[in-house]
Amino acid sequence: MSARYKKILIWILKLLIFVVAWGYVVYKFETMDGDVSVIFSDRHFSFPIFVIVCLLMFANWGLESLKWQKLICCTLPISYKKAVSGVLVGLPLALITPNRIGEIGGRAIVLERNRKDAVFATFLGSLMQLSTTLIMGLVGILLYLLFLPHNQQIEELVWISVGCVLFLLGFVFWCRDKRFLKVFLLRMLGKKFFMSLLRLVRMYSGKDMWRTLFISILRYVVFSTQFALLIKMLIPELSLLEVFVGISLMYLFTTLIPTSVLGEVGIRGSVAIAIFQFYTAEVSIIFQISIVIWFINIVVPTLAGSLVLLSIRRKRSEQKKASY
Numbered sequence: 001m002s003a004r005y006k007k008i009l010i011w012i013l014k015l016l017i018f019v020v021a022w023g024y025v026v027y028k029f030e031t032m033d034g035d036v037s038v039i040f041s042d043r044h045f046s047f048p049i050f051v052i053v054c055l056l057m058f059a060n061w062g063l064e065s066l067k068w069q070k071l072i073c074c075t076l077p078i079s080y081k082k083a084v085s086g087v088l089v090g091l092p093l094a095l096i097t098p099n100r101i102g103e104i105g106g107r108a109i110v111l112e113r114n115r116k117d118a119v120f121a122t123f124l125g126s127l128m129q130l131s132t133t134l135i136m137g138l139v140g141i142l143l144y145l146l147f148l149p150h151n152q153q154i155e156e157l158v159w160i161s162v163g164c165v166l167f168l169l170g171f172v173f174w175c176r177d178k179r180f181l182k183v184f185l186l187r188m189l190g191k192k193f194f195m196s197l198l199r200l201v202r203m204y205s206g207k208d209m210w211r212t213l214f215i216s217i218l219r220y221v222v223f224s225t226q227f228a229l230l231i232k233m234l235i236p237e238l239s240l241l242e243v244f245v246g247i248s249l250m251y252l253f254t255t256l257i258p259t260s261v262l263g264e265v266g267i268r269g270s271v272a273i274a275i276f277q278f279y280t281a282e283v284s285i286i287f288q289i290s291i292v293i294w295f296i297n298i299v300v301p302t303l304a305g306s307l308v309l310l311s312i313r314r315k316r317s318e319q320k321k322a323s324y
Contacts, residue, residue: 137252
């Protein structure tokens with residue numbers, strides 16, 4: 001394929017990603033149940049708190065960018081600004097792929113080389129964020145079982161989640177047998193890919209993993225605080241314990257349900273209603289809050305990422321012309 005046709009194909013792909021991602025956002029807002037704007041006229045609404053929630057969006061994705069930068073710098077030193085660009089570019093691709101899988105390769109677009117290393121770094125960061133969600137979910141389960149009234153529906157979800165987590169832990173423990181893991185990966189990936197993966201794994205120390213986990217926990221605290229602030233603002237009668245347990249279980253259950261960012265807003269809203277309905281009658285507000293958080297944390301950064309994605313090829317073309 002000639003360079004000209006390759007360039008045209010890349011532009012078509014970028015535009016397709018842009019159109020599909022934003023077509024869905026528009027569709028979702030036109031067809032969703034309820035009027036999200038109602039919460040802004042609620043007597044408990046506080047503009048300063050809402051501003052804080054919006055500002056925490058920068059902390060949320062700022063921490064994710066820092067985490068990716070620290071991971072990728074083990075193989076390819078990059079600036080924090082480029083790390084932010086990579087994280088933003090990954091969002092439109094995450095929006096239209098199952099379980100945000102497109103985000104893993106999407107971030108590598110901003111790099112000129114070592115893209116395979118960047119893909120692995122993204123996967124590793126996502127794995128640490130998943131581990132954080134599972135850990136905080138288990139804490140929420142423990143607090144629910146010890147201090148909150150039990151409900152059959154929630155308990156069923158709790159034990160299903162515990163079973164899934166125990167299965168994952170068992171699989172990880174099983175894989176501690178390096179001989180078994182080596183044979184398994186060799187058969188699945190092939191010798192060449194396995195050796196490349198082994199090289200990448202050896203570049204990360206235990207210190208790198210603990211640092212990544214710490215940043216993941218900080219990020220979890222940030223986006224959970226966003227949700228908690230809006231809930232406490234609009235439904236003040238809920239206790240902090242009920243809010244924490246509800247949020248931690250919501251993120252845990254949502255994580256264990258195979259979905260994409262396209263369907264995540266509806267699933268997360270439904271799961272939030274299923275949990276909080278036993279502690280408050282204001283379930284419509286809970287659903288609206290989940291949509292507002294989705295808009296702040298996903299839609300706005302995805303718009304920025306879409307613009308960065310469309311501008312990357314133009315900047316590289318200008319750089320090539322300047323080099324001649």
